[in-house]
Amino acid sequence: MKLSTKGRYAVTAMLDLALHTGKGPITLAEVSGRQHISLSYLEQLFARLRKANLVDSIRGPGGGYELKRPATQISIAEVVLAVNEPITATRCNGKGDCQSGDVCLSHQLWSELSDQIYQFLSGITLDHVIQRDFVQQVAERQNVRFREEDLIAFG
């Protein structure tokens, strides 16, 4: 899981969209003006968001973007993942050249931790953030339980 300003821009833009649903498509020019993100940069971000099926685009005059799914069904993790390149695998991954124990252990530990962060962000939707009591919502309303054996290591 990777969290950079790029992901922040994407989440901010998606929040802007979520905050203005119901009024028809929203142009990137509007988002750019409201969130102070350059139009061209937004175009790049939304190209990825579109490919990830998170937004729909409507071309022509009166067009713009809107959320493909309701804000209750789009997680922060999805948005962040959509705009980021898949993180580069740890060096020893795949290759059999690090059976020395310590290396692989550290990598696996990080991997599991990273998975936890992802799971955490998967539990927070755009709507949770907008509703702003997502602290409580994540903790109680979702009532999601992790089990150790369900952990899946990833790069």
Add this chain to the structure above:
Amino acid sequence: MKLSTKGRYAVTAMLDLALHTGKGPITLAEVSGRQHISLSYLEQLFARLRKANLVDSIRGPGGGYELKRPATQISIAEVVLAVNEPITATRCNGKGDCQSGDVCLSHQLWSELSDQIYQFLSGITLDHVIQRDFVQQVAERQNVRFREEDLIAFG
């Protein structure tokens, strides 16, 4: 909260230290060899970790680094924060030039979300990760429960 490969390196190195406590100071050369991180880069990272009071340094032959506090008392959030520059404030922050509502709202929403991520990582210590049942530990400590069917595999 910012999560990049830099933070991953730092956490990995700290996990390496935590895994080898009790055998005296650990040289960066050892960590470098085990974790495949360049010695000079480790020096830079540990300069920050030292300033953040997360490690002690012992100079001279037989010297090296050791955790300043037990692994049960060092959180992932601390480590990540120590090696990262404080995230650049959102553009409108401080300046009074964005009272237009929408802008500040999005920024505040992100800010609160970021705070949640920080809180989450604050609840996970180096020891939790090493013990590897930190899933359960964190879930119990934070009183967050997760459901199996919400697990989503990702790349």
Add this chain to the structure above:
DNA sequence: TCATACCCGAGTAATTTAGTCAACTTTAGA
């Protein structure tokens, strides 16, 4: 048909990441 808005690719400056190099300080141990 024309203005609006998305679409796309090339290029690029700024920043961050990751690493090199060289000189220095401290200190255990021969």
Add this chain to the structure above:
DNA sequence: TCTAAAGTTGACTAAATTACTCGGGTATGA
């Protein structure tokens, strides 16, 4: 006390990522 092992510091740099610009496209509602 000399020496080698280790941390300390700073300058420098290559590579990657971020953030952005520019210049064209294409679809489409009025």
